[in-house]
Amino acid sequence: MGMRYLEDFKPGEVIELGSVTITRDEIIAFARQFDPQVFHTDEAAAAGTMYGGLIASGWHTGSLMMRLLHDGFVRHTAGLGSPGIDELRWLKPVRPGDTLSARMTVLETIPSRSKPDRGILRSLLEMRNQQDEVVVSVRGLSLLGRRPATPGEPPRPA
Amino acid sequence: MGMRYLEDFKPGEVIELGSVTITRDEIIAFARQFDPQVFHTDEAAAAGTMYGGLIASGWHTGSLMMRLLHDGFVRHTAGLGSPGIDELRWLKPVRPGDTLSARMTVLETIPSRSKPDRGILRSLLEMRNQQDEVVVSVRGLSLLGRRPATPGEPPRPA
Numbered sequence: 001m002g003m004r005y006l007e008d009f010k011p012g013e014v015i016e017l018g019s020v021t022i023t024r025d026e027i028i029a030f031a032r033q034f035d036p037q038v039f040h041t042d043e044a045a046a047a048g049t050m051y052g053g054l055i056a057s058g059w060h061t062g063s064l065m066m067r068l069l070h071d072g073f074v075r076h077t078a079g080l081g082s083p084g085i086d087e088l089r090w091l092k093p094v095r096p097g098d099t100l101s102a103r104m105t106v107l108e109t110i111p112s113r114s115k116p117d118r119g120i121l122r123s124l125l126e127m128r129n130q131q132d133e134v135v136v137s138v139r140g141l142s143l144l145g146r147r148p149a150t151p152g153e154p155p156r157p158a
Numbered sequence: 159m160g161m162r163y164l165e166d167f168k169p170g171e172v173i174e175l176g177s178v179t180i181t182r183d184e185i186i187a188f189a190r191q192f193d194p195q196v197f198h199t200d201e202a203a204a205a206g207t208m209y210g211g212l213i214a215s216g217w218h219t220g221s222l223m224m225r226l227l228h229d230g231f232v233r234h235t236a237g238l239g240s241p242g243i244d245e246l247r248w249l250k251p252v253r254p255g256d257t258l259s260a261r262m263t264v265l266e267t268i269p270s271r272s273k274p275d276r277g278i279l280r281s282l283l284e285m286r287n288q289q290d291e292v293v294v295s296v297r298g299l300s301l302l303g304r305r306p307a308t309p310g311e312p313p314r315p316a
Contacts, residue, residue: 034221035228037237050238058240059221063192066217070193079195080208082216082248089242 004077005147006119009106017072017102017125020064022056024096030060055093061100061136062088065127068102069140078145080118086139094135102127107139111146118145162235163305164277167264175230175260175283178222180214182254188218213251219258219294220246223285226260227298236303238276244297252293260285265297269304276303 024043031040035057039046046054094100104123111119125138182201189198193215197204204212252258262281269277283296 030221034225036225037228037232037239039239057221057224058242059217059224063188063215063217063221066215067192067194070195074195081195081197084216084247085243085245087242087244088246090240 002076006078006109006111006121006144007147009109009121009144011106011108013106015073015104015106017068017104019099019101020068021099022060022064022094022096024054027054027056027060027094027096030063031057034059051093053095055095058090058136061090061094061127062138064100065102065125065136065138068100068127069104069125072102073104074142077142080143080145082143083120083141086122086141088136088138090136092129092133092135094129098135099130100127100135109144116146117148118143120144160234164236164267164269164279164302165305167267167279167302169264169266171264173231173262173264175226175262177257177259178226179257180218180222180252180254182212185212185214185218185252185254188221189215192217209251211253213253216248216294219248219252219285220296222258223260223283223294223296226258226285227262227283230260231262232300235300238301238303240301241278241299244280244299246294246296248294250287250291250293252287256293257288258285258293267302274304275306276301278302 028041039049039051039055040057043054102125104125107122107124109119109121121142121144123140123142125140126134127136129135186199189195197207197209197213198215201212260283262283265280265282267277267279279300279302281298281300283298284292285294287293
């Protein structure tokens, strides 16, 4: 797959980003480091909470989605990082053994007014579990490079 | 510190959440697992990017903020998880050796209409580096329990 630039994406394009399975040990290891709430770190105690068992930290789920976004999108693009997220919703608990599949829908591309070599891609990212329930949705922003001018071509419109 | 419930927080309250120092090895280890863009994983290659050197994945920065939020807020509250984030902005790069200090400002508390034992706390979370620059800001949502009724007290207004 060749490198894709900002102008190569059109609103409505859907990109399947692959899937990942999360384990009990990974949930606990991540949570001990970053989010040691009892329903993320202690299987027995988690059973007595409103979640009824161990669930992954939302930051863990988001980081797994980032990895799928990297492998299925960012590494094939002129990616320059991200200014942020417009909205994130953790919609369903993620549990040990869940297989999570991510999908990106392009919403809009916005060339920078001040920097003609780059722009923002707005997307909707959704990750579903094996029951096809959306567990997390993110309205994300990606900073992407624009296609470099080829010698002999007319300059890009401003 | 006693357990705090939804009604114990008032708009405008500021809670200092402590600080954490991030290392080069931590940046690379997190990024290899979750966000292997070159400016997060390869010090030499990162020097040639627009960031001029290694920077932390935004998901790493966010996860570190979650840890400070846990230690300085969540573990002293009747925390029930989070439905999401209304806005997140990665404002400045985070580099090896940076010391990051987090602060939470309470924006609003919203009792649930359907579940009288809980409600949402909206907050602004900001993490600053040692130059007092805000590196990440998050408008976050926390699900908190309400204070249980004490026997003999009048019932809570609906």
